Amino acid sequence: MVWSFLRQLLxxxxxxxxTTTAAAAAxxxxxxxxxxxxxxxxxxxxxxxxxxxxxxxPESVADHMYRMAMLGFLITDAAVDKDRLIKVCLVHDxxxxxxxxxxxxxxxxxxxxxxxxxxxxxxxxxxxxNDAVADELMALWLDYEDGTGPEAAVAKxxxxxxxxxxxxxxxxxxxxxxxxxxxxxxxxxxxPEVASWARELLDSRAQRLAxxxxxxxxxxxxxG
Amino acid sequence: MVWSFLRQLLxxxxxxxxTTTAAAAAxxxxxxxxxxxxxxxxxxxxxxxxxxxxxxxPESVADHMYRMAMLGFLITDAAVDKDRLIKVCLVHDxxxxxxxxxxxxxxxxxxxxxxxxxxxxxxxxxxxxNDAVADELMALWLDYEDGTGPEAAVAKxxxxxxxxxxxxxxxxxxxxxxxxxxxxxxxxxxxPEVASWARELLDSRAQRLAxxxxxxxxxxxxxG
Numbered sequence: 001m002v003w004s005f006l007r008q009l010l011x012x013x014x015x016x017x018x019t020t021t022a023a024a025a026a027x028x029x030x031x032x033x034x035x036x037x038x039x040x041x042x043x044x045x046x047x048x049x050x051x052x053x054x055x056x057x058p059e060s061v062a063d064h065m066y067r068m069a070m071l072g073f074l075i076t077d078a079a080v081d082k083d084r085l086i087k088v089c090l091v092h093d094x095x096x097x098x099x100x101x102x103x104x105x106x107x108x109x110x111x112x113x114x115x116x117x118x119x120x121x122x123x124x125x126x127x128x129x130n131d132a133v134a135d136e137l138m139a140l141w142l143d144y145e146d147g148t149g150p151e152a153a154v155a156k157x158x159x160x161x162x163x164x165x166x167x168x169x170x171x172x173x174x175x176x177x178x179x180x181x182x183x184x185x186x187x188x189x190x191x192p193e194v195a196s197w198a199r200e201l202l203d204s205r206a207q208r209l210a211x212x213x214x215x216x217x218x219x220x221x222x223x224g
Numbered sequence: 225m226v227w228s229f230l231r232q233l234l235x236x237x238x239x240x241x242x243t244t245t246a247a248a249a250a251x252x253x254x255x256x257x258x259x260x261x262x263x264x265x266x267x268x269x270x271x272x273x274x275x276x277x278x279x280x281x282p283e284s285v286a287d288h289m290y291r292m293a294m295l296g297f298l299i300t301d302a303a304v305d306k307d308r309l310i311k312v313c314l315v316h317d318x319x320x321x322x323x324x325x326x327x328x329x330x331x332x333x334x335x336x337x338x339x340x341x342x343x344x345x346x347x348x349x350x351x352x353x354n355d356a357v358a359d360e361l362m363a364l365w366l367d368y369e370d371g372t373g374p375e376a377a378v379a380k381x382x383x384x385x386x387x388x389x390x391x392x393x394x395x396x397x398x399x400x401x402x403x404x405x406x407x408x409x410x411x412x413x414x415x416p417e418v419a420s421w422a423r424e425l426l427d428s429r430a431q432r433l434a435x436x437x438x439x440x441x442x443x444x445x446x447x448g
């Protein structure tokens with residue numbers, strides 16, 4: 001009888017401890033909603049480079065990070081942790097939800113930009129009320145900024161490559177010439193896979209500019 | 225002499241085999257570019273639900289999947305493989321790049337939508353020229369569609385939750401009433417974390433509609 005009671009008490013205590021741990025590990029709902037609303041700013045924040053070049057309905061920062069992450073899926077380099085690469089791509093511009101998309105032409109020094117963005121990240125993540133989640137997001141962002149791991153190195157290449165794929169699309173669909181974006185990335189692509197994609201894109205563009213392009217075509221949406 | 229020559233020949237053969245394997249594993253550059261251009265369609269494809277409700281400058285399908293993936297970062301449920309969840313979120317609407325965003329109000333049956341989207345996925349991925357990458361993307365998409373794993377179950381909840389967070393934002397910023405989106409998700413949120421986030425959002429909305437809302441506010445971008 002006593003043993004049975006003690007056993008039940010022990011089980012109950014263990015259960016309560018588990019429940020408390022699980023509850024403590026979750027992000028508080030009001031904090032989560034605040035975070036999601038902050039992330040939502042990236043959907044309406046237009047990439048400054050396109051705005052400055054009068055691109056019509058330019059993509060959002062979220063659009064850019066989305067395709068970057070999808071580029072990550074195609075990296076087969078065994079030295080790269082693909083899941084981590086995809087996460088670095090998703091997080092690398094998160095600070096822009098607070099500070100906006102600062103470009104080299106905005107008169108803000110690289111150091112000041114870094115300081116502003118790090119402060120923004122701390123502000124966004126400090127509000128989460130969950131250290132484990134905040135630490136993961138901060139580590140991914142710092143990895144990209146400080147470029148220590150192989151994933152950060154590839155993510156930086158994908159960031160620039162995604163930009164020139166988009167520049168090429170705006171040239172084709174909006175009859176623009178966006179040379180500066182291609183010039184700014186000359187010699188930048190050193191990862192073998194990204195470098196081969198960049199060569200393909202530059203060849204395709206060169207053929208188009210020479211007025212003779214047969215290029216890889218995207219599938220066309222049928223509706224929407 | 226002969227042995228030395230044979231050894232070098234063997235080494236060379238081994239090296240060539242390695243190089244061939246590595247080359248075979250990569251996605252051919254022209255295929256990769258075609259894929260990226262297809263993915264790019266998701267940046268300009270507007271979500272049909274918002275278009276049908278005359279939302280001004282509605283988000284893209286890429287915007288939606290981006291925030292869904294970011295919601296995934298906040299799931300702390302130990303039963304869920306978070307990296308896989310994030311990838312399911314990124315891939316689940318990929319077929320829309322070809323078939324567009326078909327909604328329940330478009331007169332297309334669920335079965336026909338599924339058939340169209342599966343065909344589109346096969347078309348997109350069949351063009352990749354890399355079975356390993358194509359298989360991963362297809363498995364993630366099928367997981368979401370057929371909902372067998374815990375990640376698929378949570379991803380479906382995030383899909384609807386992200387939609388109502390966005391509906392609430394359009395209500396607040398565009399003075400709209402988008403009741404139908406909230407009605408269509410009543411009773412849908414069963415995962416404890418997503419359910420708590422949904423309750424918080426619905427409470428916040430109810431307070432706003434009652435004209436008294438103090439709600440979690442997003443950080444404001446300072447530029448851009």
